[in-house]
Amino acid sequence: MREVAFILFVIVILLGLTALRYRKQISALLSFGKMLSDARENARGPRTVPAVPEKKGELVACTRCGTWTPKNNAIRFDAATYYCSKDCVRAALTH
Numbered sequence: 314m315r316e317v318a319f320i321l322f323v324i325v326i327l328l329g330l331t332a333l334r335y336r337k338q339i340s341a342l343l344s345f346g347k348m349l350s351d352a353r354e355n356a357r358g359p360r361t362v363p364a365v366p367e368k369k370g371e372l373v374a375c376t377r378c379g380t381w382t383p384k385n386n387a388i389r390f391d392a393a394t395y396y397c398s399k400d401c402v403r404a405a406l407t408h
Contacts, residue, residue, distance in 0.1 A: 375396050382397040
């Protein structure tokens with residue numbers, strides 16, 4: 314067991330001396346790897362996830378002004394008559 318510990322100690326010392334000797338090259342290699350990683354991420358596109366659009370359902374045209382409005386937000390009078398706002402309803406009733 315002592316021999317194994319001594320051999321591991323010698324290997325760690327040799328790796329440390331090698332890293333000390335070639336620290337500039339190791340640093341350059343690490344920065345080059347980071348540069349490649351950043352370039353790969355930038356090539357993929359933006360990091361933000363696009364928001365999922367809200368489902369508004371079927372659209373209907375306002376009978377008076379023609380504005381398209383979600384069916385669940387429109388003011389309905391009969392099967393085919395929809396208005397986009399109270400102002401369009403008032404304007405339709407006054408004409």
